[in-house]
Amino acid sequence: MQITAIRLTRMNLPLDPPFRAAWDPIPRTDFAATLVTVETDAGVVGYGSGDTMDGFEAYEHLFLGTDPLQILNQVRRIETVNFHGGRYWPLEAALWDIIGQVAGLPVSVLFGGARDRLPAYASSGELKAPAERAESVLAAREAGFRAVKIRIARDRLSEGVAAVRAAREAVGDDFDLMVDLNQMWRMSGDIEAALPLARVQRLAAELAELGVLWLEEPLPQADVAGAKRVRAQTGIQVSGGEMVRSLGEMMALIEADAFDIYQPDVALAVGMHRARQVAESANLRHRLFTPHTWSNGLGLLANLHVAAGVDAGPYLEFPYDPPGWTPARRDFFMKPLEIDADGMLAVPDAPGLGVEIDWDAVARFTV
Secondary structure (H helix, E strand, O other): OOEEEEEEEEEEEEOOOOOOOOOOOOOOOEEEEEEEEEEEOOOOEEEEOOOOOOOHHHHHHHOOOOOOOOHHHHHHHHHHHHHHOOOOHHHHHHHHHHHHHHHOOEHHHHOOOOOOEEEEEEEOOOOOOHHHHHHHHHHHHHHOOOEEEEEOOOOOHHHHHHHHHHHHHHHOOOOEEEEEOOOOOOOOOOOOOOOOHHHHHHHHHHHHHOOOOEEEOOOOOOOHHHHHHHHHHHOOEEEEOOOOOOHHHHHHHHHOOOOOEEOOOOOOOOHHHHHHHHHHHHHHOOOEEOOOOOOOHHHHHHHHHHHHHHOOOOOEEEEOEOOOEOHHHHOOOEOOOOOOOOOEEEOOOOOEOOOOEOHHHHHHHEO
16 A cells, blocks of 8 residues: 545634634634645545644655555654654654554554543643633533533733632532643744742642642742652652654753653654553653643544554543634534533444545635
8 A cells, every 4th residue: 555645725704803812922813723735646545633733744755655554654753754854643643544544443442442431531721711711620520520620820820820720619529620721832923931839839739738739840940859849848749741843851850850740742743653652651650641632633533543542531622612612613624522321422434534524615715
């Protein structure tokens, strides 16, 4: 089998009103997505998404005519390109979609088949006032979620802690809350200094008193010593690694015991094959793996297959923050992924990734 074509379909979904992400200092007026379509001479077609794939056309020739089933060689090719260009892991997802279809199995089975569904946590994206955030957490619980992650901003800490406190008072102790400070990586153009370690330690202590399950990315990637001090002095679990650029960097973090929970996104960080290696290495050290999944539904689907295959936990991230961010908006070019009444996200049982593309939506939003 050979790859005969790789097609990139770039789409914009207008946002009205704009969705203002807590980690992004610049208001965005549209949501960009790229659908990767890989065609083969055997008629098997795979789909991937989750990053923009900007600049990939210059490297497309490296993959045409190669065997999509030789996945390790494909991963190595993508890694060589990553050094010079962008991170093109959505291509790997499309290749796994092909592999699963050829095998007649869901990709999660090829990754270990440990689970056929995972508990999901509602991952918020916007900054909201304490009362509004408390209401949103109650609504998430009513929708079936057992846990919610609340984003807070480094320049609005008091408001962020107040939002967590209001949420805790609203839902009580029998509900998991997580907090994301987003200090490990930056959006383009954000050059403001990270919070100092001493301030993060005080914040972590406050959150620990509120029963927060984990504090995500409290410090820049290089400050491993600081992350370990936060854990040791406050008892709070620390997570991170969603945008780490290479397997080597991720493995160095694991060897240094930087976090309790490792979160590489298969579409944005190290890819699917390498994420499985991260999961196994973390689990051998009695640490957890649960991938970051903040992209569209196809990126979420790729992460779900890996996570279910390797028995990730305790939860899978599910981007959800109505009314600004809903499954319908997030997954605008495909059948939206939804949790069930028990807060679980099921793995599609179709061969491959099991994505159902809405081609009418693709045509409507293509730019």
